[in-house]
Amino acid sequence: MPSAVVSSQGAVSALRFGRLAAMGTVAVLILIAGVWASWGTAHHVMLTKGRESGTISVTRCGQDTCSGPYTPVSAGSRARKSVVIEKNVAVRKGQTYTVVIKPGGDEVVRSGPAGVLYAWVPLGGALLLASVVVAGGLRRTRLAWVMAGLGTVLLTAAFAVI
Structure with missing residues (x-):
């Protein structure tokens, strides 16, 4: 019977790794998409x-x-x-x-502070969305709260300046 327990533990480990890999990939892709969407405007405003x-x-x-x-x-x-x-x-x-x-x-x-903050709004949204994936899929709640906080600060600052 010990071999059944070992194979069961191996399957659980493989599933856990698969979940971490899949959710990590999704979170990274969301963040890359946010940077990509922001950079189209941001590079004009920041690199003047x-x-x-x-x-x-x-x-x-x-x-x-x-x-x-x-x-x-x-x-x-x-x-x-x-x-x-x-x-x-x-x-x-x-x-x-x-x-x-x-x-x-x-x-x-x-341009100026309003232009910079407005250009990075897509990244703020991506941070909020990725924080849900990090909290639920990766079970990293502290990191998720930090990401959500950064996204909220960015969006709030852009709203206040504009």
Whole structure:
């Protein structure tokens, strides 16, 4: 009978390892997706050296975008009659925002603390989602609470600044 006990313990260990591997992979993929989604905008806002920066005065808003004249602030930047910014809860007609121009066009993204925090909002959501996987699938509650706390702080800060 001892061989049945040993094989049962081996099966339990294999299942536990499989659960840890699967849930760890899911958590890591969620975090990678959050960074990937954030980095598309964040690198324009955070790595501003050599980029044109200035302000946009929003004069028109459509369904998905807003536009207005661009006033340069950085050396080498030129004024533009109209640039386009993504329409979201943080952009309102009649307001002026500091922006950075994306290379190769007339599309801009918000800069400064508001732009940085807004760019990292997808990572904040990914941290919250991954914390559930870490708590339930990996049974690492302390780590899950830290991840959830960081995600909540990031989202709250972005909401407060915007």
